[in-house]
Amino acid sequence: xxxxxxxxxxxxxxxxxxxxxSARQMSSLFGHVEPAPKDPILGVTxxxxxxxxxxxxxxxxxxxxxxxxxxxxxxxxxxxxRDDNGKPLVLQCVREAERRIAGNLNMEYLPMGGSITxxxxxxxxxxxxxxxxxxDKKIAAVQALSGTGACRLFAxxxxxxxxxxxxxxxxxxxxNHHNIWRDANVPQNKFTYYHxxxxxxxxxxxxxxxxxxxxxxxxxxxxxAHNPTGVDPTEEQWREISHLFKAKKHFPFFDMxxxxxxxxxxxxxxxxxxxxLEDGHQIGCAQSYAKNMGLYGQRVGCLSILCDDEKQAVxxxxxxxxxxxxxxxxPPVHGALVVSxxxxxxxxxxxxxxxxxxxxxxxxxxxxxxxENLEKLGSPLSWEHITNQIGMFCYSGMTPEQVDRLTNEFxxxxxxxxxxxxxxxxxxxxxxxxxxxxxxxKPK
Amino acid sequence: xxxxxxxxxxxxxPSADRRLSTLVRxxxxxxxxxTAAEDSSAxxxxxxxxxSQGCSVFAGLAQAPEDPILGVTxxxxxxPSPNKVNLGVGxxRTEEGKPLVLNVVRRAEQMLVNDPTRYKEYLPITGLADFNKLxxxxxxxxxxxxxxxxxVATVQCLSGTGSLxxxxxxxxxxxxERTIYIPQPTWGNHVKVFALSGLTVKTYRxxxxxxxxxxxxxxxxxxxxAPxxxxxxxxxxAHNPTGVDPTIDEWEQxxxxxxxxxxLPFFDSxxxxxxxxxxxxxxxxxxxxxxxGGELLMAQSYAKNMGLYGERVGALSIVCGSADVAGRVESQLKLVTRPMISxxxxxxxxxxxxxxxxxxxxxxxxxxxxxxxxxxxxxxxxxxxxxxxxxxPGDWSHIIKQIGxxxxxxxxxxxxxxxxxxxxxxxxxxxxxxxxxxxxxxxxxxxxxxxxxxTQLK
Numbered sequence: 001x002x003x004x005x006x007x008x009x010x011x012x013x014x015x016x017x018x019x020x021x022s023a024r025q026m027s028s029l030f031g032h033v034e035p036a037p038k039d040p041i042l043g044v045t046x047x048x049x050x051x052x053x054x055x056x057x058x059x060x061x062x063x064x065x066x067x068x069x070x071x072x073x074x075x076x077x078x079x080x081x082r083d084d085n086g087k088p089l090v091l092q093c094v095r096e097a098e099r100r101i102a103g104n105l106n107m108e109y110l111p112m113g114g115s116i117t118x119x120x121x122x123x124x125x126x127x128x129x130x131x132x133x134x135x136d137k138k139i140a141a142v143q144a145l146s147g148t149g150a151c152r153l154f155a156x157x158x159x160x161x162x163x164x165x166x167x168x169x170x171x172x173x174x175x176n177h178h179n180i181w182r183d184a185n186v187p188q189n190k191f192t193y194y195h196x197x198x199x200x201x202x203x204x205x206x207x208x209x210x211x212x213x214x215x216x217x218x219x220x221x222x223x224x225a226h227n228p229t230g231v232d233p234t235e236e237q238w239r240e241i242s243h244l245f246k247a248k249k250h251f252p253f254f255d256m257x258x259x260x261x262x263x264x265x266x267x268x269x270x271x272x273x274x275x276x277l278e279d280g281h282q283i284g285c286a287q288s289y290a291k292n293m294g295l296y297g298q299r300v301g302c303l304s305i306l307c308d309d310e311k312q313a314v315x316x317x318x319x320x321x322x323x324x325x326x327x328x329x330x331p332p333v334h335g336a337l338v339v340s341x342x343x344x345x346x347x348x349x350x351x352x353x354x355x356x357x358x359x360x361x362x363x364x365x366x367x368x369x370x371x372e373n374l375e376k377l378g379s380p381l382s383w384e385h386i387t388n389q390i391g392m393f394c395y396s397g398m399t400p401e402q403v404d405r406l407t408n409e410f411x412x413x414x415x416x417x418x419x420x421x422x423x424x425x426x427x428x429x430x431x432x433x434x435x436x437x438x439x440x441x442k443p444k
Numbered sequence: 445x446x447x448x449x450x451x452x453x454x455x456x457x458p459s460a461d462r463r464l465s466t467l468v469r470x471x472x473x474x475x476x477x478x479t480a481a482e483d484s485s486a487x488x489x490x491x492x493x494x495x496s497q498g499c500s501v502f503a504g505l506a507q508a509p510e511d512p513i514l515g516v517t518x519x520x521x522x523x524p525s526p527n528k529v530n531l532g533v534g535x536x537r538t539e540e541g542k543p544l545v546l547n548v549v550r551r552a553e554q555m556l557v558n559d560p561t562r563y564k565e566y567l568p569i570t571g572l573a574d575f576n577k578l579x580x581x582x583x584x585x586x587x588x589x590x591x592x593x594x595x596v597a598t599v600q601c602l603s604g605t606g607s608l609x610x611x612x613x614x615x616x617x618x619x620x621e622r623t624i625y626i627p628q629p630t631w632g633n634h635v636k637v638f639a640l641s642g643l644t645v646k647t648y649r650x651x652x653x654x655x656x657x658x659x660x661x662x663x664x665x666x667x668x669x670a671p672x673x674x675x676x677x678x679x680x681x682a683h684n685p686t687g688v689d690p691t692i693d694e695w696e697q698x699x700x701x702x703x704x705x706x707x708l709p710f711f712d713s714x715x716x717x718x719x720x721x722x723x724x725x726x727x728x729x730x731x732x733x734x735x736x737g738g739e740l741l742m743a744q745s746y747a748k749n750m751g752l753y754g755e756r757v758g759a760l761s762i763v764c765g766s767a768d769v770a771g772r773v774e775s776q777l778k779l780v781t782r783p784m785i786s787x788x789x790x791x792x793x794x795x796x797x798x799x800x801x802x803x804x805x806x807x808x809x810x811x812x813x814x815x816x817x818x819x820x821x822x823x824x825x826x827x828x829x830x831x832x833x834x835x836x837p838g839d840w841s842h843i844i845k846q847i848g849x850x851x852x853x854x855x856x857x858x859x860x861x862x863x864x865x866x867x868x869x870x871x872x873x874x875x876x877x878x879x880x881x882x883x884x885x886x887x888x889x890x891x892x893x894x895x896x897x898x899t900q901l902k
Contacts (some may be wrong), residue, residue, distance in 0.1 A: 027617065028769045029620075029673070029708055030619075030764055030769050031620050031765065031769055032618075033772045034772065035772045035775050041784065060624045092562055098478070098557050099557060102550070102554050103554055107549075107752055107755050107792075108534065108543050108753055108754050109753045110754050111514070112511065118768065145602075145789075146785070146786065147783055148782075154694075162501060162502075169707060176786065179782060183783040183784070188549045189767060216501070244804060249784070282500050284499065290566075296564055296566045297564045297567050297787070297790030298789055298791060299786075307500050308499070308500040312502065315505050315506060317503060318508040319508050321511075325514075325605075326605070326633060326636035326637040327602075327606070327634065328602035328606045328609070329602075329605040330601065330754070330755040332602070332754065332789040333754030333755060334791035335791070384670060
């Protein structure tokens with residue numbers, strides 16, 4: 001026993017360890033692992049952080065790491081909301097909810113399906129306060145790891161129970177959508193969405209692709225504030241899409257990451273979903289509280305699937321839980337507590353509604369300001385799309401070369417597809433931004 | 445075109461005609477003169493109750509069985525008996541049978557809430573950097589050469605489950621040997637986690653029912669006949685469900701055999717500090733494997749030892765042969781987690797980091813942790829004494845020999861069912877009881893139940 005103890009302790013002190021380690025370096029079991037490509041969005045942040053210019057502006061919509069140096073004057077990091085001083089914002093209703101939690105509530109495991117009260121409130125937001133589907137218990141719903149987790153659970157569920165199905169994803173979309181369905185091993189197809197020439201919706205292309213898809217196809221639709229274009233169908237267009245879906249028996253899966261954040265009114269932002277529900281569709285829905293409650297890092301969301309009846313909803317929920325268990329067992333409690341405290345308390349809920357409207361209004365205000373500034377500068381181009389588009393992002397229509405000039409000459413950072421995160425625009429930098437955009441886009 | 449199929453009472457929108465004709469054009473481009481009324485394929489039903497007419501694409505789906513472990517709590521909750529006892533899930537309970545939030549955790553949480561400069565922004569994909577570094581130090585030791593040489597890639601994950609799954613997925617994609625050997629028995633969720641990661645799951649002998657101890661001979665034999673390079677899951681301490689751990693001698697034999705066959709250790713550490721009451725002692729097995737310079741995976745959980753259960757706090761560390769490999773490995777781990785969760789949750793990791801980086805709070809944690817471990821050790825003794833006092837047939841010394849939160853009682857599933865039925869005692873059907881659920885008030889009820897089960901059902 002003593003000899004063995006000596007062996008054990010000598011292993012940690014032995015000088016030959018060097019030789020052993022070199023041997024290990026050559027024979028690492030992971031020596032063949034390739035470096036992964038850099039994330040196309042996060043790479044923008046890295047460049048931004050390295051830029052020494054005091055004028056630099058980040059409208060890349062990236063997620064900065066938690067420790068953003070305060071020396072960056074107007075941090076436009078977004079993909080996360082910023083206030084008019086360029087600072088991240090914690091909602092008052094959230095702070096109050098956290099005050100109530102700290103010191104009072106325990107941290108026991110949630111059930112596999114997550115917080116029941118959070119789910120109930122989430123369904124009301126998405127399906128309507130008085131939804132008969134909620135009353136009749138026809139909706140299978142589980143708490144998920146924000147929008148990503150909800151989409152992933154749905155993709156895994158789709159793979160397991162409809163293994164021959166595919167998913168139609170709009171062009172363009174949030175890049176992680178492709179990763180999610182790919183990792184779930186669900187084949188992907190693209191459908192037409194954005195119309196570059198008008199910087200709006202390619203509605204006839206969209207309808208054509210819906211029609212040409214085989215009957216019963218699965219489509220992923222952005223419920224509001226399309227990411228990255230900010231281009232949403234009108235209510236009328238949504239109705240036509242819904243009717244065509246009905247005829248084709250397609251399954252609509254809604255990714256709703258911006259309810260309340262788009263127009264400032266959660267009911268209005270859920271209109272597309274409500275139209276589909278009225279038309280009798282079976283739908284799936286991913287909800288996220290990352291933006292509309294500013295809960296980004298808490299990872300709170302909900303996945304729901306409308307079923308024929310209560311029995312089926314119970315079965316579907318049980319199967320969703322079977323997918324969650326080997327991924328994370330049960331979802332995190334803190335963010336769910338924050339959401340349920342806010343939505344269950346009428347005063348806090350009202351405060352939230354005001355605060356989310358405040359965020360949406362500021363962004364809408366910045367859209368107007370940016371457009372007006374460009375017009376005042378005498379830009380001959382049309383900038384209508386800045387105010388036609390909605391939500392956090394604006395697809396400016398600038399070319400990669402123009403974006404590069406913005407970065408190199410003006411220290412303005414955005415993704416090379418010309419996407420501007422409006423959340424990062426402030427009254428302090430909108431003039432500078434407009435000037436720079438005008439400079440790189442004006443005819444020679 | 446009269447929209448005759450529009451539901452009575454629905455608002456007659458002026459654009460209804462236009463909508464229908466648009467639709468017909470899309471569906472029947474070659475027959476523009478057909479009307480909706482004539483062509484049934486253009487007929488729409490706008491009934492809001494369509495979903496109730498049984499057209500769900502998931503109509504054939506069966507209800508999943510209850511989870512064998514979490515289902516125990518579900519059944520327990522349904523039981524109306526005032527005397528019911530839940531010995532199912534491994535969640536610590538106080539002497540009063542209440543869940544416990546550690547004082548130091550409450551303090552940390554309060555500090556976070558009171559700090560107005562704190563935001564809730566997304567963490568990086570790999571999680572909270574401080575948390576990752578401190579977690580690696582906690583399990584590998586602050587002076588670990590692997591850490592000092594930057595050979596450790598760590599990503600924050602959703603507690604132990606999340607860490608195991610991310611590690612499994614990584615191996616499924618990047619490791620040449622797709623078989624993982626797990627001990628017999630093991631935590632019920634291990635099989636599913638690794639199967640969904642794309643690995644083939646095999647078992648190695650571990651528990652010897654005859655001795656209620658370790659079957660080292662079987663363990664070593666099974667690993668010897670496993671392929672070179674196979675992945676081997678090891679419980680770092682406080683084996684779940686048996687509570688049977690190898691001694692240091694035995695670990696050394698295991699280590700030598702594994703390294704001689706280039707096998708890849710995948711440690712699951714869910715109970716560091718909870719087993720013996722000492723964090724370093726409970727990490728000895730892991731540190732032996734790091735000390736020999738070799739590579740390994742480590743799934744760490746703070747669910748039990750910091751009582752953070754529902755916050756889902758954990759970390760996956762991969763000890764690599766070089767810093768360069770570790771960098772590449774980390775980049776690939778991000779590709780696994782991004783399409784699962786994008787980035788991990790902030791709250792629990794912030795609490796852990798707050799505690800681990802403050803020496804006074806760290807010390808307070810070790811004191812509270814030891815108190816939990818000590819209470820469990822005391823319950824082991826109380827249960828053993830109670831059975832002895834009743835003269836319950838059989839050797840019950842394993843109750844005090846086994847380590848950690850669980851005791852593998854050796855009860856059969858019939859005996860377990862009997863105890864649930866007659867005595868409202870809930871445990872998993874493999875006879876595993878969570879000692880944390882015991883206290884001075886219910887230990888006699890349990891002893892009575894065991895006694896009855898063992899004497900009435902052979």
